[in-house]
Amino acid sequence: MPEKPLILESLAEARPSSYADQVYGRILHDILNGVFQPGARLPTENELAERFGVSRPVVREALARLRVDGLVEARRGSGTYVLSRPSQTLPELADLEDISRFLRYQELRFHVEGQAAALAAERRTEKQLAAIVEAHETFAHEVGRGAFLPESDRRFHLAICEATGNEFFAKALEGPEVSLTSFMNVSLALTRSGSQARARRVIAEHAEIVEAIRTKDAAWARVAMETHIIKARRRMTDGTIDS
Amino acid sequence: MPEKPLILESLAEARPSSYADQVYGRILHDILNGVFQPGARLPTENELAERFGVSRPVVREALARLRVDGLVEARRGSGTYVLSRPSQTLPELADLEDISRFLRYQELRFHVEGQAAALAAERRTEKQLAAIVEAHETFAHEVGRGAFLPESDRRFHLAICEATGNEFFAKALEGPEVSLTSFMNVSLALTRSGSQARARRVIAEHAEIVEAIRTKDAAWARVAMETHIIKARRRMTDGTIDS
Amino acid sequence: MPEKPLILESLAEARPSSYADQVYGRILHDILNGVFQPGARLPTENELAERFGVSRPVVREALARLRVDGLVEARRGSGTYVLSRPSQTLPELADLEDISRFLRYQELRFHVEGQAAALAAERRTEKQLAAIVEAHETFAHEVGRGAFLPESDRRFHLAICEATGNEFFAKALEGPEVSLTSFMNVSLALTRSGSQARARRVIAEHAEIVEAIRTKDAAWARVAMETHIIKARRRMTDGTIDS
């Protein structure tokens, strides 16, 4: 693995990774390097526990997270199989054990921000809409120039939370140990390392959310936001998406 | 309005349109022809009731449906305003009062098929997946040839219902008075009359659903299906989408 | 098993039960009779296939349905275990293979009626509310007299669908092969055979739904309806609920 990426410093410092995150990171490492190929069966829990020098419950927790993240699949009575091989550039972007945290954070965002987008569509004032549009255009402009500034991405998402009229949605996404910015770094680093086509897709996803909130279509706003968050997750875990 | 379009015969026969549907159709007609422009205020309920020779509750029901469909908006204490102007080709495709029924049907589909897609992702067998893929490819192939066969579109959606393992999802979408095919005619007529870009988007939406079900990602399958149904509704009611 | 119950005649005639439904019914029969006790491991798929003279995919489908219904649980790498023992009076109420259809129907209702209740809370007119209240009171009155008339229960649920202003919700629940009444027979037969406390709970669940729609609280209406449908399912499959 290359030198520790700077962009995740705040994230990495936030909390020492748990054993399960470390095992998650090491299995992910082996999937990335082709030690475990898509379609292949992983070693048993016992074998993995021995290999990594941890207890079986720790292995089980790491496997559970890999399943939730769509990287492996359990087949009844048969074992755990590798489903997909994430982007090869991943290890350059983040400590692998941080990936696990990123994906769990996306699980929360799916629900909090999906609901926030629906409420924003129902309740946003003209001024709140203007703030959302402004943040969207700033981010799109920066991306067009080849810059991927997490702070701009964060401002876009927080402007939507703001438009719910309920300050607790923004609070739910950020706290003393958690910052949207550090997570967006992971995601944007991947986008930056990818093709222009990928960058354009991120902007197009944002544009859908803006349009849904503009036209006050709550159902559309929710699914547009949910789609965006699901796609961000897939861009990280599925290396077959054109980069 | 041009001669009665043939494609909707089965739909039109299914049930005489209610007064509210007729009033809906006539207001929609006036929006399409620019009598009521986007941004303009509609006449009051009383004026509309007199104009169309119906009671105020009938007008109120028609306005409620126009609101749900995103064509008009009520502003508190001020009146009802036109939000958007649907595709000008709409009257050639369907009796306007049928549009109202189409949009209400989409409201049901949003929930039934969104859930069906999620369950299909969780439960589909390899054989059921193959049936979904086959229906998708047949439809895409036909659209590529310039044909828009509602029966193929219907087969795709029913194959997903089938993969839930619960026969009641398919039954919920079709009955003696309701046939997916007749509704898809409306939707496909609009797609056919539109650009190749529009046709490609429909296929791309189907492809997302297939991929989500293939990778057994239930959350993604649900939002991919919900997105598809919302977009179909918008292609009908928003004339500014490139056709 | 006692003589074929009359109440389900229309349901039974609607569609010959599939092999999987039959196997489901026979395993359920053995669970009811204590052949398979809660906590016990079921025979393997192969053994079950031989025992019932069907192929393994049929057994697998039946087991999948038992899992969805919460009667059994698969433990990874270990087999399928009995979770709970349904009400012993079940076989007097319905052919066991019909239970499977009832539970799948409840799965659809959970989504269709949950959404219908939310829309009814948002859109109901005073007249539609009065119809819901009237149906609720008629049903409650009949139950108070010891009668459990499925037709009254059906009228309550359809009045809510009606109040959505979207006729397709009611159509989704009923069709030529499906009638709410026949399903409610199953459910009500169980309630009738149970205690007065159980009957009071059903009425209390209806009252919650009515109150939520009356106060126009869409979120509450949805969860009140969802709770009602989940409870109906549990009253059927969990014999430990006081009857």
Add this chain to the structure above:
Amino acid sequence: MPEKPLILESLAEARPSSYADQVYGRILHDILNGVFQPGARLPTENELAERFGVSRPVVREALARLRVDGLVEARRGSGTYVLSRPSQTLPELADLEDISRFLRYQELRFHVEGQAAALAAERRTEKQLAAIVEAHETFAHEVGRGAFLPESDRRFHLAICEATGNEFFAKALEGPEVSLTSFMNVSLALTRSGSQARARRVIAEHAEIVEAIRTKDAAWARVAMETHIIKARRRMTDGTIDS
């Protein structure tokens, strides 16, 4: 209003109430004291702005929150009407402007904890279940003794978040400025001031959530939690619920 209640100190200090919260509190005060009776029309936005010495947008925000909380209702083209009169004991329990924050916090909890309960049902280990059960029993025991300890209530809810295996659910509910405990104080103060019947209902709602998580029924766990949070909100805003 009586002396400032101690129990809310941490909440009150967390953030100076906004103007809209203050106006919310004053209108709520007038509803509580019968100045504005259920069924009565509130003064216009202009009149309210003059009365409270604030701008119209501030009034509009306060009214929007009262609508979301189900205390008032806007009738198209007619004005804003009082819907219900909250519990008269409310002002003894909390600064009225804090009620607004409490209700907005419940809106977030509805989504975050509903999803957490569903995930807990799917993923909880035996050990995590034991922690949930233990917290439930401790709280029920305390309530049975007449004590209403917010810390015990908090432990119950956080144990469920814990069982998701995703630490971000707990983080979403608590932060430097937000503590579940302070909010639970409001809620529990109301329960304590109420009847034993009310206390038993709170415990019964918790018991439903526990049972759903125990039986791994994710759909049930979600609606049981959502029901609990909706009821807590109604116990605060609807004075007609038996106290």
